[in-house]
Amino acid sequence: MKKLSVVVFASVAVLSSSLVWAEDSARAEQIAQIMQDRFTSADKNADAQLTPEEAKGKMPYVSRNFAQIDADKSGTVTQAEIRQHAVNVRSANASASGNVTQ
Numbered sequence: 001m002k003k004l005s006v007v008v009f010a011s012v013a014v015l016s017s018s019l020v021w022a023e024d025s026a027r028a029e030q031i032a033q034i035m036q037d038r039f040t041s042a043d044k045n046a047d048a049q050l051t052p053e054e055a056k057g058k059m060p061y062v063s064r065n066f067a068q069i070d071a072d073k074s075g076t077v078t079q080a081e082i083r084q085h086a087v088n089v090r091s092a093n094a095s096a097s098g099n100v101t102q
């Protein structure tokens with residue numbers, strides 16, 4: 001009987017963490033979509049890269065953190081660099097707060 005309640009508890013724990021993950025993932029998808037729309041609208045010459053001038057005004061966060069996001073120091077940022085920057089910031093914040101990320 002004790003074993004059964006442990007199994008039930010474990011299943012509930014797994015289920016709730018999956019639900020939290022699904023919500024996070026839906027939110028992440030939404031954010032990714034918004035980010036992509038803003039990127040596309042900022043990318044005036046449609047070369048899939050933003051110059052500091054293109055980022056200015058349209059993507060203020062990218063504009064402010066341009067040098068940090070431009071990982072390969074090419075003078076432009078791509079969506080991949082912005083995504084990678086977001087991942088880096090998120091894991092840095094998680095380690096700072098002591099939370100464990102997935």
Ligand SMILES: [Ca+2]
Pocket residue numbers: 043044045046047048049050051054
């Ligand atoms: Ca561009």
